[in-house]
Amino acid sequence: MKKIISLHPIRGIIIHCNPPQILALTFLFFIVVGACLLKMPVATYTSITWLDAWFTATSAITVTGLVVVDTGSTYTLFGEIVIMFLMQIGGLGLMTFSVLILMMMRKKVGLRQRLLTQESLNLNQTSLGGLLRLVKLLFIFSITIEAIAFIFLAVKWVPAYGWADGLNYSLFHSISAFNNAGFSLWSDSLSQYVGDPLVNIIITGLFITGGLGFTVLVDIWDKKGFHRLSLHSKLMLVGTLVINVTALCILFVLEYSNPETIGNFSFVDKLWGSYFQAVTPRTAGFNSLDIAAMNESSILVTMLLMFIGAGSGSTGSGIKVTTFVVMLLATMSFLRGKNETTAFKRTIKSHVIVRALSIMMISISCIFIAIFMLTVTENAPFLTIAFEVISAFGTVGLSMGLTGDLTTLGKEVIMIMMFIGRIGPLTMAFVFAKKRESSIRYPEEDVFTG
Amino acid sequence: MKKIISLHPIRGIIIHCNPPQILALTFLFFIVVGACLLKMPVATYTSITWLDAWFTATSAITVTGLVVVDTGSTYTLFGEIVIMFLMQIGGLGLMTFSVLILMMMRKKVGLRQRLLTQESLNLNQTSLGGLLRLVKLLFIFSITIEAIAFIFLAVKWVPAYGWADGLNYSLFHSISAFNNAGFSLWSDSLSQYVGDPLVNIIITGLFITGGLGFTVLVDIWDKKGFHRLSLHSKLMLVGTLVINVTALCILFVLEYSNPETIGNFSFVDKLWGSYFQAVTPRTAGFNSLDIAAMNESSILVTMLLMFIGAGSGSTGSGIKVTTFVVMLLATMSFLRGKNETTAFKRTIKSHVIVRALSIMMISISCIFIAIFMLTVTENAPFLTIAFEVISAFGTVGLSMGLTGDLTTLGKEVIMIMMFIGRIGPLTMAFVFAKKRESSIRYPEEDVFTG
Numbered sequence: 001m002k003k004i005i006s007l008h009p010i011r012g013i014i015i016h017c018n019p020p021q022i023l024a025l026t027f028l029f030f031i032v033v034g035a036c037l038l039k040m041p042v043a044t045y046t047s048i049t050w051l052d053a054w055f056t057a058t059s060a061i062t063v064t065g066l067v068v069v070d071t072g073s074t075y076t077l078f079g080e081i082v083i084m085f086l087m088q089i090g091g092l093g094l095m096t097f098s099v100l101i102l103m104m105m106r107k108k109v110g111l112r113q114r115l116l117t118q119e120s121l122n123l124n125q126t127s128l129g130g131l132l133r134l135v136k137l138l139f140i141f142s143i144t145i146e147a148i149a150f151i152f153l154a155v156k157w158v159p160a161y162g163w164a165d166g167l168n169y170s171l172f173h174s175i176s177a178f179n180n181a182g183f184s185l186w187s188d189s190l191s192q193y194v195g196d197p198l199v200n201i202i203i204t205g206l207f208i209t210g211g212l213g214f215t216v217l218v219d220i221w222d223k224k225g226f227h228r229l230s231l232h233s234k235l236m237l238v239g240t241l242v243i244n245v246t247a248l249c250i251l252f253v254l255e256y257s258n259p260e261t262i263g264n265f266s267f268v269d270k271l272w273g274s275y276f277q278a279v280t281p282r283t284a285g286f287n288s289l290d291i292a293a294m295n296e297s298s299i300l301v302t303m304l305l306m307f308i309g310a311g312s313g314s315t316g317s318g319i320k321v322t323t324f325v326v327m328l329l330a331t332m333s334f335l336r337g338k339n340e341t342t343a344f345k346r347t348i349k350s351h352v353i354v355r356a357l358s359i360m361m362i363s364i365s366c367i368f369i370a371i372f373m374l375t376v377t378e379n380a381p382f383l384t385i386a387f388e389v390i391s392a393f394g395t396v397g398l399s400m401g402l403t404g405d406l407t408t409l410g411k412e413v414i415m416i417m418m419f420i421g422r423i424g425p426l427t428m429a430f431v432f433a434k435k436r437e438s439s440i441r442y443p444e445e446d447v448f449t450g
Numbered sequence: 451m452k453k454i455i456s457l458h459p460i461r462g463i464i465i466h467c468n469p470p471q472i473l474a475l476t477f478l479f480f481i482v483v484g485a486c487l488l489k490m491p492v493a494t495y496t497s498i499t500w501l502d503a504w505f506t507a508t509s510a511i512t513v514t515g516l517v518v519v520d521t522g523s524t525y526t527l528f529g530e531i532v533i534m535f536l537m538q539i540g541g542l543g544l545m546t547f548s549v550l551i552l553m554m555m556r557k558k559v560g561l562r563q564r565l566l567t568q569e570s571l572n573l574n575q576t577s578l579g580g581l582l583r584l585v586k587l588l589f590i591f592s593i594t595i596e597a598i599a600f601i602f603l604a605v606k607w608v609p610a611y612g613w614a615d616g617l618n619y620s621l622f623h624s625i626s627a628f629n630n631a632g633f634s635l636w637s638d639s640l641s642q643y644v645g646d647p648l649v650n651i652i653i654t655g656l657f658i659t660g661g662l663g664f665t666v667l668v669d670i671w672d673k674k675g676f677h678r679l680s681l682h683s684k685l686m687l688v689g690t691l692v693i694n695v696t697a698l699c700i701l702f703v704l705e706y707s708n709p710e711t712i713g714n715f716s717f718v719d720k721l722w723g724s725y726f727q728a729v730t731p732r733t734a735g736f737n738s739l740d741i742a743a744m745n746e747s748s749i750l751v752t753m754l755l756m757f758i759g760a761g762s763g764s765t766g767s768g769i770k771v772t773t774f775v776v777m778l779l780a781t782m783s784f785l786r787g788k789n790e791t792t793a794f795k796r797t798i799k800s801h802v803i804v805r806a807l808s809i810m811m812i813s814i815s816c817i818f819i820a821i822f823m824l825t826v827t828e829n830a831p832f833l834t835i836a837f838e839v840i841s842a843f844g845t846v847g848l849s850m851g852l853t854g855d856l857t858t859l860g861k862e863v864i865m866i867m868m869f870i871g872r873i874g875p876l877t878m879a880f881v882f883a884k885k886r887e888s889s890i891r892y893p894e895e896d897v898f899t900g
């Protein structure tokens with residue numbers, strides 16, 4: 001974070017910015033541009049307020065999917081294209097764009113990028129060729145996956161809705177799904193396709209793939225074999241699988257006889273409904289069941305899943321699967337009396353554990369403060385408020401129905417939470433933090449905890 | 451935890467127990483004895499169920515103070531004396547008794563005690579004289595403090611309630627307060643004394659002192675000067691002060707114009723009410739205001755305070771002030787780009803940070819599971835359930851009114867939470883965990899988190 005970059009053309013504005021600050025400013029820039037475009041008369045059928053345009057742009061660029069106005073019936077094709085671009089920039093672009101910006105300035109890549117490339121690709125940090133290859137791979141992967149999904153969805157939706165609407169629906173939902181944005185052109189999201197195998201498989205396949213993180217995808221592409229993958233990739237893949245299967249089983253049991261969700265469905269449809277609702281909280285945000293109609297216990301599980309989120313450097317947010325897994329592993333090692341935390345015959349360094357703890361603390365603090373503020377500004381049940389805040393922080397986009405009823409202050413709190421959640425609480429903290437060098441070493445002393 | 455102790459007289463039952471297991475078994479033993487005594491006809495005016503006797507004994511020995519039957523009107527003097535003994539054993543005894551048991555067996559003291567004595571008293575770990583001195587000090591401190599408080603309260607309550615009741619009230623509440631038990635003989639706890647300076651100062655003085663932890667008290671007694679205190683004592687004192695003052699300011703502002711709490715009080719009474727409600731969640735559990743009538747935002751702050759709790763080896767529970775402070779310090783150091791966490795010119799070892807993280811993870815997991823179970827078994831608002839669970843885990847005893855209405859299963863969940871909360875989540879985990887020695891060292895590999 002020490003490297004100071006001076007951007008020549010707009011030297012006066014963002015001189016002396018560190019990479020996290022550039023990332024945050026880039027997002028702010030696109031939010032402003034997006035809000036202006038969405039406020040244009042050509043973008044909507046009926047006029048929307050500046051706050052709603054602002055909210056929609058923030059929700060789209062942070063790939064959250066919380067909506068204050070119904071996307072399909074409010075925005076024209078132009079408006080929908082703006083939202084598609086914002087989602088693509090916010091999801092696919094988060095990492096790629098920041099790498100590109102730094103490359104264009106022909107400077108050394110920042111810490112974040114260096115870590116990423118070193119860890120999962122073993123590229124030389126100064127190799128421009130290696131970075132170019134990474135970015136090229138990211139684009140090829142993403143466009144290919146989105147294109148394949150687009151074709152499958154079009155095969156289904158063109159016959160149903162005609163060429164114009166069918167193609168539009170297919171493109172919009174494949175971009176929205178791969179980027180974990182969760183925007184849908186139907187007001188009830190994907191509820192009408194709750195038992196449809198094709199839509200279930202394509203949409204969840206898109207957001208699970210996008211949520212693994214590009215480094216994991218590239219690692220799989222390079223290594224072609226589980227045992228040769230990096231520790232990060234192994235933890236991501238196993239973590240994702242275990243969390244998803246566990247969530248599926250829990251939700252299936254809890255909702256089995258709830259008539260407002262899957263209670264009256266056939267056995268197979270019950271499975272599809274539970275599956276979709278188990279994988280969507282991390283952090284896709286589509287829904288095929290009514291969230292508010294679920295049991296409180298299911299909602300609690302969903303909140304935990306939203307908090308955990310997706311992979312580092314992915315199209316999803318949350319504290320990240322690896323953060324959660326590292327903390328679990330550290331706790332288990334400690335209880336077993338081991339001095340070191342290990343996984344897949346590798347030792348996880350103590351600074352990684354402290355980093356995970358820091359992310360957890362910052363995240364919980366942000367969520368706590370936001371919930372606290374909404375309990376003051378909003379007149380809604382506590383669970384509904386907590387759900388909305390965690391959904392915004394994890395850029396999930398699921399809601400128990402509060403979003404549209406939020407007060408102006410409430411909307412602003414949720415917008416800030418989406419922004420922090422997408423930029424990443426750690427990055428956000430680095431935007432304000434200054435590196436302090438200390439050469440003083442103090443003697444160690446134990447503190448009795450717990 | 452490796453040392454295996456064989457207790458000669460009842461060798462068959464608790465042979466091969468480690469210290470945490472002995473602690474847990476001791477508590478279970480007193481719960482059984484206490485429940486049997488409270489179920490006796492002589493203990494109550496009207497018969498109570500076994501479940502309620504069981505619940506009261508658990509609540510008393512874990513110094514929680516959650517009640518399913520009103521203490522003052524249900525229990526006779528005999529029943530009240532049983533509760534007093536249970537509170538004294540559960541609070542004062544938690545650490546003292548375990549040291550004593552180990553000493554009586556003339557074995558080396560366990561890890562927990564070794565850490566405590568080493569850290570704050572600099573006693574030689576094999577010195578029986580040093581340990582005896584510690585235990586003697588603990589008893590002298592506790593009895594002296596309780597006696598002084600008893601006299602002050604008696605001066606107030608004997609004229610008001612006559613000799614018999616006045617002395618009973620004074621003794622019961624001074625024991626209940628010092629041990630952070632929170633049991634009161636009045637059905638509305640201390641609400642009638644909300645603006646009374648004497649009761650406010652004596653009761654809060656008792657539970658704050660008890661909640662600092664004996665090691666801190668002995669340290670202050672020995673060192674007589676802040677700068678010469680151990681790091682643990684410094685963090686406890688500063689942490690407690692900062693948390694209490696912050697909580698007082700927040701609650702004062704939030705409740706200032708709430709007519710159901712302090713809204714209609716004079717300015718001074720507003721201050722007393724906020725002060726009491728700011729310090730009681732950690733983890734005394736008396737209340738002078740109606741919890742259920744507070745704003746949701748105040749309740750959220752109270753829940754955080756209950757989660758943090760009191761000091762290690764004190765009469766209070768929770769994750770402990772030092773656990774919270776260590777995590778905060780680690781996060782701040784990390785954000786500042788420092789490799790080490792420091793406080794008061796001392797370095798906090800990384801294994802202390804991992805221990806704090808482990809306590810946090812185990813605690814949150816326990817709380818999450820308990821809330822989850824109660825959302826299934828109980829028909830109550832989410833916030834009420836979450837409040838009850840965190841109150842039980844922190845052995846606080848504050849309630850939004852759910853305790854008496856709990857289902858049988860709900861009562862059992864809350865009893866288990868009180869037990870885990872008092873024994874300590876870490877100790878509880880050690881009861882089941884087995885030490886594994888590993889001589890294999892794996893290469894280090896980074897994982898990208900957040």
Ligand SMILES: [K+]
Pocket residue numbers: 063064065180181182283284285395396397
């Ligand atoms: K989303």
Ligand SMILES: [K+]
Pocket residue numbers: 513514515630631632733734735845846847
């Ligand atoms: K208590």
